[in-house]
Amino acid sequence: MNSNDLKNVGLKVTLPRMRILEILERSEGEHYTAEDVYRLLLDAGEEIGLATVYRVLTQFEAAGLVNRHHFEGGHAVFELNRGSHHDHMVSLKSGKVVEFVDDIIEERQQQIAKEHGFKITGHTLILYGEFEDE
Amino acid sequence: MNSNDLKNVGLKVTLPRMRILEILERSEGEHYTAEDVYRLLLDAGEEIGLATVYRVLTQFEAAGLVNRHHFEGGHAVFELNRGSHHDHMVSLKSGKVVEFVDDIIEERQQQIAKEHGFKITGHTLILYGEFEDE
DNA sequence: AACTATATGCCAAAGATTCTCATTTCGGGC
DNA sequence: GCCCGAAATGAGAATCTTTGGCATATAGTT
Structure with missing residues (x-):
């Protein structure tokens, strides 16, 4: 359950955080850019700021919920940490x-x-x- | 010999290119940022533009003279390609x-x-x- | 030494990420 | 369920890194 994932890592359960988690969970194997996540949320009709996406992704990373990679090109991509390293x-x-x-x-x-x-x-x-x- | 390295890869032998090559050659195992190379040259009294450093490093990479890495932090670092992969x-x-x-x-x-x-x-x-x- | 294609410097611009701050929302206590 | 303080958010400015445009300077050639 989503909200518990957040509570477990000591993060307040807020709407933006839930939405971002959902986006990441829904994406099988995709690697999203902060901008990607932002766009997906906007397209879904959510009201969210790009700064929030960056902040939340960084918090998720610090909490171990998400991994950040730097593929060629230099910009960071994120993916949900599903436990198994790869x-x-x-x-x-x-x-x-x-x-x-x-x-x-x-x-x-x-x-x-x-x-x-x-x-x-x-x-x-x-x-x-x-x-x-x- | 330096100038030949440049000629061999089809690049005109110019002062900025020589200086940048020297910096990279002199640095045993160091991994420099474009900004680092720029600063080192300025400190050495050279007159050079940051844009040139970026351009040259990119050309060197394309020519296979240097390797570009993205360590954590996001900004790119460069090192001379000394032949052996590692x-x-x-x-x-x-x-x-x-x-x-x-x-x-x-x-x-x-x-x-x-x-x-x-x-x-x-x-x-x-x-x-x-x-x-x- | 003169000529042409390239390269360089400077500065503006683009892209990505972070910061600031006023406003909103969460979570706990009443 | 409502109130309050702390924490989070949104919007835009600011920062940092990297790239592009253009006038001038240089390498390599004749």
């Missing part, structure tokens, strides 16, 4: 994004960090290229 | 960056791409965290 494969042709996980890679990362006396708090692995069928 | 370990505490390569990971990436009918043209792997001794 990496990305991004088509530079179509922008299509596929997610994946590989235990061997995850394990090697830990191993490498250990060798360097490094404690990993997060990581990003993005493969750029294109799909054969596009 | 990944990064970034300390969120100090900003320190260590480079590494792991054949097993590289190989798994190819394998995963293959399974998804994806042709990799580039990739980014960044581990975020902090070093034990800081």
Whole structure:
């Protein structure tokens, strides 16, 4: 249940926050820009400010509800944190994004960090290229 | 030799380009922002425009002389392409960056791409965290 | 040395994100 | 259910990073 997600992370349950959460939940696998979320809400007839979208997304990120990525191009995209960590494969042709996980890679990362006396708090692995069928 | 690097990639050998190349060559392992490069040049008494720095860095990237990364924070950083591909370990505490390569990971990436009918043209792997001794 | 295509500098402009502040809304207590 | 203080929101200004336009300067050639 939505409102509980917010309460659980210590955020007041407000309309804009609920709406933004819904947008993110509804989007299977899509990676939205703050602007995207804003537009989607406007199109849905909601009254919301772009600044609020940015603020809320940042709060969600801090609360661990959302992940922020920087794909090529530089602007940030957001996606709901559905618990399971994953990496990305991004088509530079179509922008299509596929997610994946590989235990061997995850394990090697830990191993490498250990060798360097490094404690990993997060990581990003993005493969750029294109799909054969596009 | 510097000027040849430029000629080889079809760029006219100009003073600003040489200076920027020098800055990048001199920086062992540092990752500079366009602004950083600009400041370093100004501090060194060079007369250069920020726009030129951006233009040149972009040209260098297109020519394969430098790599552009997007670490957390959103702004782009550049480093000289010294031939060998590598990944990064970034300390969120100090900003320190260590480079590494792991054949097993590289190989798994190819394998995963293959399974998804994806042709990799580039990739980014960044581990975020902090070093034990800081 | 002269010529032409390119590159550069400066400054304006665009895009993304953050800040300010007056107004509105949430959540708890009465 | 209504009131109050704290927190959140909306609108627009402000900031930061990056790009574009244009007149001038420069590299490379003849």
